[in-house]
Amino acid sequence: MVMGDANQVTKMKCLALACSPRKGGNTALLAGRALEACREAGHETELLQLTDYNYSPCRACDNCFATGKCVVRDDAGIIFEKILAADRFIMAAPVFSMGICAQAKMLIDRSQQFWAARYVLNIPVGKKPDQARRGMFISCSGTTLPGVFDGTVRTARYFFKMLGIAPDAVLCYDGVDKKGEILKHQRAMDEVYRQAQTLVQL
Ligand SMILES: Cc1cc2nc3c(=O)[nH]c(=O)nc-3n(C[C@H](O)[C@H](O)[C@H](O)COP(=O)(O)O)c2cc1C
Incomplete structure (x- = not known):
């Protein structure tokens, strides 16, 4: 929580x-649990379900290398605007076929515009400074195979880097x-709640 003068508390936007x-x-469910902690700490919360949005994959047209912006006009723009306006960002995505689910990957590929802006054009990404944004990533897998999260976490970390959001917890x-089934996993429910509490205290 950001403290101003003695009695003032600044609400953060937690997405x-x-x-x-x-x-x-x-x-x-885990994303909802994290938001519960943010809400109980007095912050503004919003849950987006990717499946409610219509967006297409990256076309690899390379236009973003000239402008830092994506030429495709669809819901990805709305989602990125919300992510970049948030003070705290919680991303939750399952493992599908040993990687991050396709819905997430499709959005992540659309963040190529931020890579272009940041590393090719030296344009700041979003209106807030990178240090103002922090986040956490959550995932679940059906199996317990060794390394089952490797691909998913690597891709998620890349996404956070493109957005300029520090992933404080994975x-x-x-x-x-x-x-x-996760509702019966008490350790997960408690851990996510506690980490979200920490996230809004940073
Ligand atoms: C298409 C598909 C592919 C999956 N691939 C894997 C996989 O490669 N490894 C694994 O451990 N679990 C896999 N799962 C299981 C999911 O990771 C698991 O059910 C998870 O709890 C789903 O989270 P959700 O309820 O948030 O979608 C897959 C599930 C689906 C539907």
């Missing part, structure tokens, strides 16, 4: 992006498959 196509699934829970 969670639930990337699974399964609404009310395990990762969405929380992954394996062996969680059926819809809603």
